[in-house]
Every structure is written in C-alpha cells, then in structure tokens.
Amino acid sequence: MSTHIGAGDGAIAPTVLLPGDPLRARWIAETFLDDAVCYSEVRGMLGFTGTWQGRPVSVQGSGMGQPSMAIYVNELFRDYDVQSIVRVGSCGALTDRLAIRDVVIASGACTDSSMNRIAFEGLDYAPVADFDLLRDAAAAAPEAHVGLIFSGDSFYSARPELLTRMVEHGVLAIEMEASALYTLAARFGRRALAICTVSDHIVTGEETTADERQETFGRMVEIALTAALGK
Template identity: 85%
Template sequence: MSTHIGAAPGEIAPTVLLPGDPLRARWIAETFLDDARCYSEVRGMLGYTGTWNGTPVSVQGSGMGQPSLAIYATELFGDYDVQSVIRVGSCGALTERVGIRDLVIASGACTDSAMNRIAFEGLDYAPVADFRLLRAAADAAPEAHVGLIFSGDAFYAARPELMTRMVEHGVLAVEMEASALYTLAARHGRRALAICTVSDHIVTGEETTSQEREQTFGRMVEVALTAGLAS
C-alpha cells in the first residue's frame, strides 16, 4: 500500500489512464469501464479499476503539474508494478495548425522544469514516448497531431513570449505533466504516452468550459484505451 494512492496489492491494473483531474477520472470510469470500483480516495485523488472489452484497466487522477504527477507515476510503477501509463489530459494549442478539441499525441516533451536538470546534473535529457504506444495511438487516431509538446512548470508563465521560440522548433501545444511522466517511465523501464485534447487556444483565444474539460473529451479516452490494450 503506497503513501498517496493507498490501494491494496492487486487492485490496480497493469495499464493505467492518468488524467490530471480526479473528476475526469471518475467520469472515465463511469463512462468507459465495466464494473468499475473505486480503490482510492486519498486526498481526493480518485482511482478506479474496471474492464474495457474484458481487459482490466485502471484510471487514476494525478493532479496538476510535474511534481504532483511524479508522485503518482512513481508509486504506480514502483509500488503497483504498472507496466503502461497513458496520460489523458488537456493542453493549450500554440499554433494555428492545431484547432480547439484536436488531439495531440506527444512524441516527446520539452520543459522548463528543473527536475531533469537536477537528476542529470545539467545534461539535457530528452523525454520521449514509448514507440509502441505512440504508433498504436497514431494508428487509432489518424486525425491526431503527432509531435512535440511543452511541459510547463507554471500555468501562468512569467515569460510567455518564449513559447514563440518553441513553436519555431516544432512544439504544438503546452501542458504541465508529460516530461516527468516520460522520464519516470524510462527510469523504471516501463511504457508511457501522453494524449491530450486541446482545451484552449493560445493564439485564437478559443477555450472550452470546465465542465467540457471534465466530461466531453471522450475521443482521447477511446484512443488511449485502444492503444494501451492493443500494443
């Protein structure tokens, strides 16, 4: 039983979907999984296990930001022997090539976080997705954008103009978790992928509501389930 998840051994499936919002975790469990049961309510970060097409799968809230996600990913990999974690979250589009509600599948994650700089003593580690998960997700969602995202440490960035430089180097969208997830998966020898729905557009100003972000991003969940259980 881990510190922050608190599930008993065997209660969490080998494949876990990881939304930031615990209410989205509940919605995913109630909408997509059969016989879903709640295994954790610790700190309100809900976790559920059920089945999808007869195969066990779990969904666990992770909170916002890399420090919070790192807690849950570390415990899932280290304490519950989870093999694959797929982040299903929201992101902000940074280019007009990407539209509101589009899917972005992150092949790699740039970041301004110091977590990896500390861990690698100043070397620039490049956190990337598991190739089999990435390929399976891209096959399941040919309409999705596949490419780099930026995992920011601050939601309200002090230097938003720096994102222009990232866009010039191929970054499609910004979120707050994938870089840490990819790094931790590599450290534990496990698989990880981030699939995000564009919830707001930094360029055009378009945005979705909080209820829409919680309960209407079903396409990315379908893609995540298909990729996670087929690869």
C-alpha cells in the same frame, strides 16, 4: 500499499490511464469501464479499476503539474508494478495548425522544469514516448496531431513570449506533465504516452469550459484504451 494512493495489492491494473483531474478519472471510469470499483480516495485523488472489452484497466487522478504527477507515477510503477501509463489530459494549442478539441499525441516533451536538470546534473535529457504506444495511438487516430509538446512548470507564465521559440522548432502545444511522465517511465523501464485534447488556444484565445474539459474529451480516452490494450 503506497503513501499517496493507499490501494491494496492487486487493486490496480497493469495499464493505467492518468488524467490530472480526479473528477475526470471518475467520469472515465463511469463512461468507459465495466464493473469499475474505486480503490482510492486518498486526498480526494480518485482511482478506479474496471475492464474495457474484458481487459483490466485502471484510471487514476494525478493532480496538476509535474511534481504532483510524479508522486503518483512513482508509486504506480514502484509499488503496484504498473507496466503502462497513458496520460489523458488537456493542452493549450500554440499554433494555428491546431483547433479547439483537436487531439495531440506527444512524441516527446520539452520543458522548463528543473526536475531533469537536477536528476542529470545539468544535462538536458530528452523525454520521449514509448514507441509502440505512440505508433498504435497514431494508427488508431489518423486525425490526431503527432509531435512535440511543452511541459511547463507555470500555468500562468511570466514570460509567455518565450514559447514562440518552441513553436519555431515544431512544438505544437503546452501542458504540465508529460516530460516527467516520460522520464519516470524510462527510469523504471516501463511504457508511457501522453494524449491531450486542446482545451484552449493560445493564438486565437478560444477556450472550453471546466465542465467540457472534464467530460467531453472522450475521443482521447478511446485512443488511449485502443493503443494500450488493443482493439
């Protein structure tokens, strides 16, 4: 039983979907899983286990940002022997190649976070997705955009103009978790992938509502389940 999840042995499946919002975790469990049971309500960060097409899968809220998400990912890998984590979240489009509600599958994650620089003593580690998960997700969603994303430490950045340089080097969208997820998966020798739906557009100013972000991003969940568990 871990500190921040508090689930018993065997309560969490080897494959976990990881939304930031605990209410999105509940919606995913109620919408996509059969016989879902809540295994954690610690700090209101809900976790559920059920089945999808007869195979066990869990969904766990992680909070916003790399520090919060890293707590849950560490405990899922270390204390519950989870083998695969797929982040299912929202992102902001940084290029007019993307539209609202487009799906982005992150092949790698740039970041302004100091977490990896501290861990690697100043070296720039390059966090990337698990290849098999990436390949299977891309095959399941030919309409999705596959490429780099940016994991920012600040939701309200003091220097948003700096993202232009990232876009010039192929970065598609911004979110707040994938870099730490990919790094921790590598550290534990496990599999990880981030799949995000465009919730707002930095270029055009378009955005979705909070309710839409919570409950209308079903396509990325279908892609995540197919990639992680097979058709």
